[in-house]
Amino acid sequence: MEFLHSATFINSAWIGSAFLFGFGFKRLNLPPMLGFLISGFLMNFLGLTGGTLALDTIADLGIILLLFTIGLKLDLKGLTKPEIWGGATVHALLTIFLITGVIFAAGTLGIAWLADLDLARAALLGFALSFSSTVFAVKFLEEKGELNALHGRAAIGILIMQDLMAVFFLTISKGEFPSPWALALPLFLLAIRPLLMYIIDHIGHGELLPLSGFFIALTVGTTSFSLVGLKPDLGALLLGMLLGSHSRSTELSASLYSFKDLFLVGFFFQIGLTGMPGIAHVLIALGLLPVLAVKSLFYFFILTRFRLRARTSLLAAFSLANYSEFGLLVAAIGLKKGWLGPEWVIIIALALTFSFLAAAPLNSKANAVYERYAAPLRRFETKTRHAGDVEINLGPAEILLFGMGAFGSMAYDIIRERQGDKILAVDYNKKKVEEQKGFGRRVIWGDATDYDFWRKINPGKIKLIMLAMNKHQASLLALKEIRSAGFQGPVTATSRFEDEKIELLEAGAIAAYNIYAEAGAGYADHVCQSTGLVCKTEFVVSAAEIPVMTKPSG
Numbered sequence: 001m002e003f004l005h006s007a008t009f010i011n012s013a014w015i016g017s018a019f020l021f022g023f024g025f026k027r028l029n030l031p032p033m034l035g036f037l038i039s040g041f042l043m044n045f046l047g048l049t050g051g052t053l054a055l056d057t058i059a060d061l062g063i064i065l066l067l068f069t070i071g072l073k074l075d076l077k078g079l080t081k082p083e084i085w086g087g088a089t090v091h092a093l094l095t096i097f098l099i100t101g102v103i104f105a106a107g108t109l110g111i112a113w114l115a116d117l118d119l120a121r122a123a124l125l126g127f128a129l130s131f132s133s134t135v136f137a138v139k140f141l142e143e144k145g146e147l148n149a150l151h152g153r154a155a156i157g158i159l160i161m162q163d164l165m166a167v168f169f170l171t172i173s174k175g176e177f178p179s180p181w182a183l184a185l186p187l188f189l190l191a192i193r194p195l196l197m198y199i200i201d202h203i204g205h206g207e208l209l210p211l212s213g214f215f216i217a218l219t220v221g222t223t224s225f226s227l228v229g230l231k232p233d234l235g236a237l238l239l240g241m242l243l244g245s246h247s248r249s250t251e252l253s254a255s256l257y258s259f260k261d262l263f264l265v266g267f268f269f270q271i272g273l274t275g276m277p278g279i280a281h282v283l284i285a286l287g288l289l290p291v292l293a294v295k296s297l298f299y300f301f302i303l304t305r306f307r308l309r310a311r312t313s314l315l316a317a318f319s320l321a322n323y324s325e326f327g328l329l330v331a332a333i334g335l336k337k338g339w340l341g342p343e344w345v346i347i348i349a350l351a352l353t354f355s356f357l358a359a360a361p362l363n364s365k366a367n368a369v370y371e372r373y374a375a376p377l378r379r380f381e382t383k384t385r386h387a388g389d390v391e392i393n394l395g396p397a398e399i400l401l402f403g404m405g406a407f408g409s410m411a412y413d414i415i416r417e418r419q420g421d422k423i424l425a426v427d428y429n430k431k432k433v434e435e436q437k438g439f440g441r442r443v444i445w446g447d448a449t450d451y452d453f454w455r456k457i458n459p460g461k462i463k464l465i466m467l468a469m470n471k472h473q474a475s476l477l478a479l480k481e482i483r484s485a486g487f488q489g490p491v492t493a494t495s496r497f498e499d500e501k502i503e504l505l506e507a508g509a510i511a512a513y514n515i516y517a518e519a520g521a522g523y524a525d526h527v528c529q530s531t532g533l534v535c536k537t538e539f540v541v542s543a544a545e546i547p548v549m550t551k552p553s554g
Contacts, residue, residue: 010043010051017043018269031360033139033268037353040272055270061218062263063325064236065256066138068217070156071240072249073147078157083306083386087154087299088161092130094298100126102291112280113343121339128331128348129288130295131166131324134159135267136356140363141319145471148429149447151315154303158320160237166326167231173333178229185228192220193242200248210255216243267325274328274349281343285350288323292355296321300380307386310377311370311452318366322355323348367449367477371484374452392446392457397424401466402448402478404436407494407515408468412441448478454485467493467509472500479507 003009021035021042043049078084103122107114117125137155138147146152196216203212217236225235243249277285296317303313327348334340362369370377394400399419401412404427415423425443427433436443446453448467465482467475475493482491493509495501496516504512 005050007050007052010048011053013048014039014043014051014053014269018265022265029364031140031143031364033136033264034357034360036265036268037272037356040269041353042272043269044273044276049273053266055266055273058263058266059270060233062260062265062267063135064217064222064233065213065260065263066135067233067237068213068221068240069253069256069260070134070138070160071237071242072244072253074156074160074241074244078153079160081157083154083303083308084157085161087302087306088158088165090302091158091298092162092165094302095130095295096123096126098126098294098298099129099291106287111284113284113341113347116341121334124330124334124339125344127169128327128334129291129323129351131162131326132159132320133322133324133352133356134163135264135325136322136359137319139264140360143471143473144363144449144477145469145474146315146428146447146449148431149315149450150308150428151312151319154308154312155316155319158299158316162324162326163231163234163237166329167234169330170231170333173337179227182228182230185224185230188224189238189242196220196239196243197246200243200246200252205251209252210259213252213256214259271325271328271349271353275342275346277346277350281346281350284347285354288351289354289358292321292323292351292358304380304382307382307384309385309452310374310381311450312386313380314370314377315366318359318363318369321362322359323352325352327352367481392444392453394424394444394457394461395442396421396461397442398461399423399464399466400462401425401468402446403427403467403469403494404432404441404443405468405470407519409436409441411466411468416441449474449481454481454487459485459487462487463489465489465491467491469494472496472503475504476507479504479509483508 017039018036021039022032023035025035025038026032100119100123103114103117103125104119107117107122109115137159141147141149141152141155147156199212199216203209216239221235221237221239222232223235226232243252246252299317299320300313303316304310308316328345331340331345331348335342335345399415399422401408401415401423402425404412404425408425408427412423412425421442423442425436425441426446426448427436427443428445428447430445433443433445448469465487467478469475469478472495475495479491479493490510491508492511492513493504494515495504495512496514498514501512501514
């Protein structure tokens with residue numbers, strides 16, 4: 001029995017429970033992160049808290065890599081848009097006033113742990129709970145393939161503005177300002193940028209590629225910011241933004257994807273180990289859920305005031321409909337400074353967990369929710385439309401191709417060679433759209449999963465729709481929207497695995513192509529055309545016509 005209390009057994013129990021609960025939630029079509037949260041609370045309940053895995057370090061690594069990869073994909077100019085800085089500021093003020101008022105009013109009723117709070121401490125809790133979770137939002141947006149959609153970029157921009165507010169709070173709470181050397185930090189980052197670009201150019205495609213990501217995010221980013229007294233993970237974010245224009249930034253981000261996801265398991269798991277909750281903790285945390293609903297409505301209303309469409313505003317609001325891990329940090333600082341009692345660390349951890357549990361299914365069904373309530377939601381739209389949310393003109397297009405990654409771009413080139421301007425490409429990543437236009441391709445910005453996209457175009461002339469998007473879930477949603485818009489023509493799609501191919505066919509695609517199998521077939525055809533070999537009938541060309549390779553002289 002002594003073994004059951006050993007660190008070896010507890011470490012194994014942590015990993016086993018995280019995997020089993022994550023797998024169980026995955027089978028229920030819910031995010032595995034919810035399983036990681038529940039497994040942490042279960043281990044806490046069973047008293048299995050004495051493991052030796054460095055969960056704090058693992059979680060910090062996950063957050064640092066998450067912010068670094070966000071930076072690699074982020075459009076720096078987007079942060080200057082009014083809906084980002086204005087929306088984040090107005091929302092923070094409204095939410096702080098709301099939560100402060102609710103907590104202070106509840107305290108006057110004599111509710112446990114609330115009655116002892118004065119207005120200043122209630123305001124501190126209001127500030128802590130006004131933030132939304134970067135980890136949750138990015139994970140969901142990535143899984144749905146919506147990180148670069150308009151609502152995804154709006155949500156991420158607001159989260160980054162909140163992160164800057166967090167930096168200001170942490171600076172004030174320390175009672176000391178950053179080192180004067182912080183003023184030289186921008187010069188240092190700009191000076192080192194060419195060297196980092198050179199490293200990425202010559203790093204190859206093996207194990208050094210992800211290791212370079214760790215080096216840049218940790219050794220350069222977090223270390224330099226820590227040395228001058230600034231928030232370390234902000235350094236990882238800014239380094240990512242500085243390198244985002246590199247042609248290999250997408251490849252670098254992809255090489256870190258598995259590491260980031262694995263480390264973030266530790267982040268969600270450790271929330272459950274924060275403390276053992278009682279009934280009073282649970283009731284107060286549950287009481288914060290209706291407040292979260294109002295907080296989410298604030299996001300929707302504010303974004304529509306900045307002329308975003310109802311769908312864009314709703315999906316962004318759903319992504320932000322949660323409490324933040326930053327709230328735990330504020331509670332911990334408050335405990336250390338004597339501003340808050342230890343019970344608030346547990347309450348905020350529970351509120352964070354409950355918000356994730358509520359927001360996960362909501363985000364999974366976000367498009368369905370909008371479709372059901374589209375008419376009343378559109379009443380909140382302004383008469384003038386945001387520049388990124390205007391009507392779409394398809395021109396002479398008869399073929400629509402969605403997704404201009406490497407596979408989609410090659411398909412576009414072949415079809416345009418055969419059909420001319422009858423093909424039009426669509427992508428939700430504005431940066432990619434501009435890049436593709438630079439190559440002379442006809443590409444417009446749009447989102448195939450957007451209910452309103454299909455109602456802002458005239459599909460009457462469209463004879464074929466081709467889906468070449470990277471995310472399987474996005475393809476399934478697109479098929480649903482295409483059929484709901486009344487398009488009766490053929491729709492084809494791409495997949496990576498056979499089970500995905502079957503799902504696409506069942507969802508209405510007339511054909512689904514496994515990109516790996518098709519790439520192999522395409523390579524064989526290319527060899528056939530180039531050499532006359534490996535064809536259905538070998539030596540289609542005579543042997544005399546096959547070029548003979550000779551060694552160069554000397």
